Amino acid sequence: MDEPTPEAGEILVDVAACGICGSDLHFYTEGLHGDAELPVTLGHEVGGTVIQTGDGVDIEEGTDVVLSPHTPCMECWCCKDGLYNLCTNLNATSAKPGGYAEKVVESADNAITLPDGVSPEDAAIAQPVSVGLHAVRESPLGIGDSTLVVGAGPIGLGVVRFAKSTGAGPIFVSEPQESRQEVALELGADVVIDPTEEDPVERVHEETGTGVDVAFEAVGHQETFNQAIESTRANGHTTVIGVFSGEAEISPQSLVSHQRSISGSTSHQLGPRVTKEYNAVLRQLESGELDADRYVTSRIGLEDVVEDGFETLLEADNEERKILVCP
Amino acid sequence: MDEPTPEAGEILVDVAACGICGSDLHFYTEGLHGDAELPVTLGHEVGGTVIQTGDGVDIEEGTDVVLSPHTPCMECWCCKDGLYNLCTNLNATSAKPGGYAEKVVESADNAITLPDGVSPEDAAIAQPVSVGLHAVRESPLGIGDSTLVVGAGPIGLGVVRFAKSTGAGPIFVSEPQESRQEVALELGADVVIDPTEEDPVERVHEETGTGVDVAFEAVGHQETFNQAIESTRANGHTTVIGVFSGEAEISPQSLVSHQRSISGSTSHQLGPRVTKEYNAVLRQLESGELDADRYVTSRIGLEDVVEDGFETLLEADNEERKILVCP
Amino acid sequence: MDEPTPEAGEILVDVAACGICGSDLHFYTEGLHGDAELPVTLGHEVGGTVIQTGDGVDIEEGTDVVLSPHTPCMECWCCKDGLYNLCTNLNATSAKPGGYAEKVVESADNAITLPDGVSPEDAAIAQPVSVGLHAVRESPLGIGDSTLVVGAGPIGLGVVRFAKSTGAGPIFVSEPQESRQEVALELGADVVIDPTEEDPVERVHEETGTGVDVAFEAVGHQETFNQAIESTRANGHTTVIGVFSGEAEISPQSLVSHQRSISGSTSHQLGPRVTKEYNAVLRQLESGELDADRYVTSRIGLEDVVEDGFETLLEADNEERKILVCP
Amino acid sequence: MDEPTPEAGEILVDVAACGICGSDLHFYTEGLHGDAELPVTLGHEVGGTVIQTGDGVDIEEGTDVVLSPHTPCMECWCCKDGLYNLCTNLNATSAKPGGYAEKVVESADNAITLPDGVSPEDAAIAQPVSVGLHAVRESPLGIGDSTLVVGAGPIGLGVVRFAKSTGAGPIFVSEPQESRQEVALELGADVVIDPTEEDPVERVHEETGTGVDVAFEAVGHQETFNQAIESTRANGHTTVIGVFSGEAEISPQSLVSHQRSISGSTSHQLGPRVTKEYNAVLRQLESGELDADRYVTSRIGLEDVVEDGFETLLEADNEERKILVCP
């Protein structure tokens, strides 16, 4: 592939690392969704260094950055209302040719400058962590509120970290994998529950008396969705982040009679508002509150992305959390 | 049955009217739920006149009142937080021996004094209308917001009335019964949709471009629940009032990817906060904005409650909306 | 002056009416503020008919419209967050040469199409009425909430109309002018108070027991600002719309010990979000809930704007509310 | 004085420590306010051990507790709405004979049990720290929001601690005293500003570009009130905690034209809701996030409360923050 060149408003970035995400796996195993267009760009969790700039860009060459992968259209009603992550016409993966590359071209508007002391390699985790942060910010969770996080993958762990940062407590986490339970505890969880051994809903009601103030669903299964809802108190809230492949059965009466609420959270703030959430994550990487090594389990070369990346993550009992591809 | 006598804090009310509600029908046809206790009190939409007062009551005899039917325990955490309608130990029908009687005894705290010009008979509709009002107040609906109300029974019609009173517009209503469609239009709907003839979701998206700001589910079916959700815009909200007998399948992804939200609404404010919502309804009865005759389709005697009440309402094509039992 | 010509994205509007506003008077009597730039454009409440369109405009010639007078910069952080009315670089009067003219040129983005049945002359009041609507929407006022509106000029009357439309009640209005008190009652006020005869704060507390849920300040004086705050209940809210020429003394302790809150409201939604609030006003003009003749006291010719417009409004005891200049 | 005896519902507490608060000083120097009643009870920041219980109390003797000093009436509309700290008839200092005593009697409802590892002496700071926590919870401050705290006394420092715990940043603190600036930095401040050397409003705007999302006033002066307001961005919020002795001049236009808001915060949650906020503070004392020794500058005996307590705190250049009286 030829080296890409940045046009006006674009930057060329020397990739330090690109994280592998579940949606990449999905493309690898199942191919294209009905409405996806070819060629598909894979890899959207990119940290790197600006090495060339197009016209009208005022980032200096040599600047370390992390890239936000989604570009809103700026024309739809969501964009007009400032709800850029809900853009009805979102360019979901705008880096060319995709993050699993030596170098990528991106719009300069999607680059967030790193603070000193955060390496572009570590910064690659800012994207998935921002998804967790955004979910916490969209939820009513506040200081002193109790919470349950269902699922402690990269997304759920981001929720745990920022639930802790929002002063919530006690923080319950339901997650079967032991190594992830441990990281959850390191990142701020007070109680971890193995859902294969005990019922998280019962446990949470036992310990809180009322149910939790706020629950987060970060798995994407009917069972965990219901666990999240049922674990909340009367008037409590559930924020859903998990991506579901189909329908799920719930009990509407459980919402009605206790005035419970549910809302979805998607991605993080984008476009003209992209900086705020990324900066909150980067500040925690800088201060050490967030340690990239608690997320990242392997760093592999570009040539190994299929074998040591996709294939490893597809193995049933792998204990990977986040694999970084470092060209 | 002996005439009941009011104890301290109670009042004896001469019943002017008691509305028949779906939950009474349910008891009539299906008997008791597993956890209901005998004897069951039927009839909880009561307007009447205070004819005797117990110790420590400062309502004068002769005062016209409407009765709120539910008494919170004042001890559970919901009561302590002022969330009386979510009381975990609610006395759901506190009037003795129930509203289908000449006279009932109730706690004086559950009596709301009528303004001049509202008859105790008309006031009997204040309870179901308050359920609709409460749902609107619990929702984010505001002036200039578009809305869809699914179902135009007594509850849905109350939602329509107060959606109009909250300055919402356009107000779409989906309802198969023609006579109810007509009343919906009289009470403030801008567009009525017959869901047996066209898809309300499509129609709403066609007319609004984006979907509605807020939808209300006032039927209690899986299909209508999904219609409500799918008719909302990105970041839109659905308030569920319908009582569901079992599970319902929804598409969680539809919440996640558009950051939509759902919440339940139950009853109206109770106990120490009971007055505010009832007064808002009574003010509309007084001003004529709300006309009891738009709700009430029949007034029957006490001796006819089974034949002309329950049995009529159970007929498939009856066009009743609200039957008042007037002793 | 030469007839203006619409450039790309602009429209030429044949003015049906332009309302005279207090800020025009201010320029007339006191000249320019320190940072205003010459030439100043006067007249920003314009209704009319599109008679010519620039390139790329998709409004048809002959369309009746009302014009929003302010154009946001689309570049500042407020614009990026969708807070267009808070634009830090707002073009406050974008119609050229100003509304007191036969014809004006405006950006097509600032034109809101009229529904059938609303004349462009009547539509001229939509701008000041939208200021009142926006204030109500920015406030926490909801159905059944009590409120005090201090000042019943064109702005305060708009607040009264939409407080009524939001289902608030009782609505108290404090206003010295008798003719304005009368219009306030017609538009939805429940109680009018003459502040030269009785203390509105005392009256409101007497009638509500607690103070009102929400108060609106629509005068711009220290005294009325304090009346608004002191009339609210514990945890109550005051929305300030009045423009103040200097400082005002308040009692912070009155906020602290009762956890009261205050917020300001300015203009109405603008730019890409301009339509929603105007449409809510236009719908009321169409339905007759809002009657332009209740606002407008005189209609004068273009040549009389100084003598019968500005000078009349400056007379101490004039009973004008809104004067329309109709070329 | 005779040893007090607990009546039904009361407990007798062996006082470990009672903090001296500014309001005690006020009584010491200026005597009674017009409407205060004799005898005045001084000392309301009490940690200790339950040594005797009245009838119907289910706290065991020997339990370490911290006492909430205020008892709501349970009858007024605020109490009925669950707004106990706004009770219109609050018993502001219910411990008998007051906290500067060997032993005090309090209602058992005002006792919060300490977690293991928090000493009753350290727990004495939970009351003033809860005031700061409550202010943060009442404010819109969230993760990633920038904030300015004006004044770093015991109250302002509590705000800083919990602003940090809510994930806010950057956190600016304006405070003249160097030793308090240092503690602010230890508790989570990012930038401290000496208001005698530079203008905090200018500095904050310089560093943020827009102004902060939320400001807190924790001094009680007109100057600092205005600094808080002016430092916020458009649509930003100021929470006022400082107690003001009189009026303060502000610029209402600064609220109106930027849609800024202000609200007051008083005390912490009380009565039936007292536990949640205290528990959040106690959890931080347990985890070490909050270190009592960063607050407490001196511990003195009961006999020294006047000389080493009140008189020391009244000296102009004293560097005390919190003096604990330990009988």
Ligand SMILES: NC(=O)c1ccc[n+]([C@@H]2O[C@H](COP(=O)([O-])OP(=O)(O)OC[C@H]3O[C@@H](n4cnc5c(N)ncnc54)[C@H](OP(=O)(O)O)[C@@H]3O)[C@@H](O)[C@H]2O)c1
């Ligand atoms: N909304 C958005 O914007 C957004 C963005 C990115 C990702 N997502 C979605 O968020 C979800 C989480 O993403 P991720 O990257 O963290 O995925 P992940 O690595 O698959 O993490 C999910 C975790 O949940 C655990 N789990 C499985 N069944 C469970 C159960 N019954 N109870 C509790 N935990 C259970 C899994 O354990 P095992 O591995 O042992 O099964 C795994 O550790 C996915 O659905 C993903 O598609 C959403």
Ligand SMILES: NC(=O)c1ccc[n+]([C@@H]2O[C@H](COP(=O)([O-])OP(=O)(O)OC[C@H]3O[C@@H](n4cnc5c(N)ncnc54)[C@H](OP(=O)(O)O)[C@@H]3O)[C@@H](O)[C@H]2O)c1
């Ligand atoms: N949350 C609460 O506190 C509370 C309190 C009281 C009642 N409720 C519940 O609220 C719901 C409404 O109560 P209600 O008294 O108004 O009941 P209702 O009289 O049965 O009204 C329901 C209406 O929905 C219509 N409907 C049926 N299928 C529909 C569809 N697919 N699309 C649109 N409309 C449809 C019905 O028409 P047909 O008659 O032609 O079928 C009927 O007019 C019930 O579920 C009730 O149990 C809740």
Ligand SMILES: NC(=O)c1ccc[n+]([C@@H]2O[C@H](COP(=O)([O-])OP(=O)(O)OC[C@H]3O[C@@H](n4cnc5c(N)ncnc54)[C@H](OP(=O)(O)O)[C@@H]3O)[C@@H](O)[C@H]2O)c1
């Ligand atoms: N925030 C915004 O975006 C915005 C936009 C437009 C206008 N404004 C401001 O909003 C305010 C109202 O505008 P307007 O056009 O309605 O002005 P207006 O016509 O001057 O109305 C003010 C009304 O308040 C009355 N009033 C005077 N003293 C009073 C008192 N002590 N108590 C109660 N009422 C009193 C006046 O009566 P008299 O005539 O008898 O004195 C008058 O009827 C002005 O300050 C204006 O600058 C704000």
Ligand SMILES: NC(=O)c1ccc[n+]([C@@H]2O[C@H](COP(=O)([O-])OP(=O)(O)OC[C@H]3O[C@@H](n4cnc5c(N)ncnc54)[C@H](OP(=O)(O)O)[C@@H]3O)[C@@H](O)[C@H]2O)c1
């Ligand atoms: N709302 C409530 O429920 C509640 C409860 C308790 C207390 N309060 C009030 O909250 C306020 C703070 O209480 P506290 O106990 O922390 O009082 P404090 O110890 O007097 O603290 C105030 C701090 O502000 C500093 N300060 C003075 N002028 C300043 C300026 N221009 N800019 C920045 N900082 C300045 C003071 O420094 P110097 O010492 O050098 O002057 C002092 O360090 C008081 O007004 C108190 O009455 C409110």
Ligand SMILES: [Zn+2]
């Ligand atoms: Zn878009």
Ligand SMILES: [Zn+2]
């Ligand atoms: Zn209860």
Ligand SMILES: [Zn+2]
């Ligand atoms: Zn702008």
Ligand SMILES: [Zn+2]
């Ligand atoms: Zn009280």
